[in-house]
Amino acid sequence: MTEVVVLGAGYAGLRAIRELHGMPNVHLTLINRDPYHYEATALHTVAIGTNEPDHITFDIKQALPEDVTFTVATVTKIDVEAKTITLADQSQPLTYDYLITALGFESEDFGIKGADEYALPLENVKTAEAIRRHLEDRLAGYQETQDENDLHIIVCGAGFTSVELLGELVHRIPSLIEEYHLPAELIQITCLEAAPKVLPMFDQKLVDYAVQYLADHGAVIHTSTPIDEVTPTGVKSGDTTFNANTIIWTTGVRGSHVIADSGFQQKRNRVAVDPTLTLKDHPEVFIIGDVSAVPDPASGRFYPTTGQISIAQATHVAKNLRAQLDGNAMTPFTYKSLGTVCSLGPSVGIAELGDRGSMKLRGRKVSLLKKMVNDRTIMEESGVGNMLRHLS
Structure with missing residues (x-):
């Protein structure tokens, strides 16, 4: 054998x-x-709290044929x-x-001082849950601390995952403001990127749409802004310090x-x-x-x-x-490649499909496409039963 x-x-x-x-x-x-599989492309939704862990995971043993040996x-x-x-x-x-x-x-922290100690990485379900707890605890605690840094959030990196996480964040922030009775005008969502542009795999018009959408919903992206150090209360880039008590690390x-x-x-x-x-x-x-x-x-x-x-x-x-x-x-x-789909929250996104990205999409229709891609992946990995469970 x-x-x-x-x-x-x-x-x-x-x-x-x-x-x-x-x-x-x-x-x-x-x-x-782990005894479970998780959809890595959906970790950002758990991190921001727009999705629950059991919606992006399934039991591996149940998805395998009986004659396959599975060891945790x-x-x-x-x-x-x-x-x-x-x-x-x-x-x-x-x-x-x-x-x-x-x-x-x-x-990947690239050896940046303080990144491993003070930033919250997005690697797996456990780290995604840790980000959510930290974010909600800081926002919930503002009424007591009156520390404006509790209302400041920094996302380090502006790659694919970072942009999708920003999309979920700007979608959820209004409900968090209402839940915790926060001053909306003091909320700051900042994204820092060392490269001169974001999402280089996309057509520039789609990138412009994504950046403008995020900006319209309160997220400011700073390109050509390399991170020199992460501290307990912020991020340093050159002579500039960006202050925040929530620092999410998605640089790569x-x-x-x-x-x-x-x-x-x-x-x-x-x-x-x-x-x-x-x-x-x-x-x-x-x-x-x-x-x-x-x-x-x-x-x-x-x-x-x-x-x-x-x-x-x-x-x-x-x-x-x-x-x-x-x-x-x-x-x-x-x-x-069959194409690339980037969500900007649960209901909006950008996509390039077809030969050499000949079909370019943006807006609400992309969210349905993203869901179809995720559902198909779950079905192919674990069968129809798990796909139907995730649909419910």
Whole structure:
């Protein structure tokens, strides 16, 4: 029996399991640190409180075929020479014949002073819940503290996740103002971005629409504003200090630290894989998702890590693993984006779809599109039952 181990039950890991299930003489084992899967693209909604954790999660065991072994454990090290995986709190390492590494991402602080200590990262369900508690506690406490910094919120970074989080925030703030009887004129929502523009993957007219929408609803984005230091009460950029008691960190992500801990050649815990998505000199090891760096043959640059490309990688890995078992040659991974959808809260967004983003959308119609994409992803990962539960 050939043992195939999949590390991580995110978009890439779950898709790999579903694509590989049913192969003769193959046993599948899935390792994940939590008993549940969460929709990483919806974490910002939990962080702001427009969504509940159980609406973006589902039980992994219930979503898997019965003959797949599922173990809740934390991976600490991968030894590709010995073909073993070390798990925390387990004395014996796990062995494999083929390995699919899809361990996911961690927040990247870029070594900025105070970021790890004072900013709130958005990495998983637990950190999303921590952001929500902190935000609500600060706003609720203003009547007692009369500290205006309790009414100031800073979002560090203006990438895709940051903009979606800002959209949820400006949507929810009016209800929080009413709930906690806050002075609306003292609320400040500030976003700091080192780059000269936001959302570089979108057409400039769509970016302008998004920035103007956020500005009209109270969020101010400062571009070309690199962060030098985070303090308990604000963020420093050059000679300017932005004061706030809620500082949310969404400047970027890196791959799982297990990659560096295992001695892989990496940059920001991402491994530059061969075109077949395998580790150099180890065709039995596939690396996909947030821990992989995959070059675009056309441009030579690495593809951005997204849920969409992670799913495509997993599908291709299943094809190449089947090829190896059948004694056939593997094929290089190619990717064509289906488009990009960015929400600006529950009811508004921007999108580019079609060949080279030929179809450009903005406004309320995008919110329905985003929901359709999320529902389809849930169905493909875990079946119709979970999708229907999320619809209710």
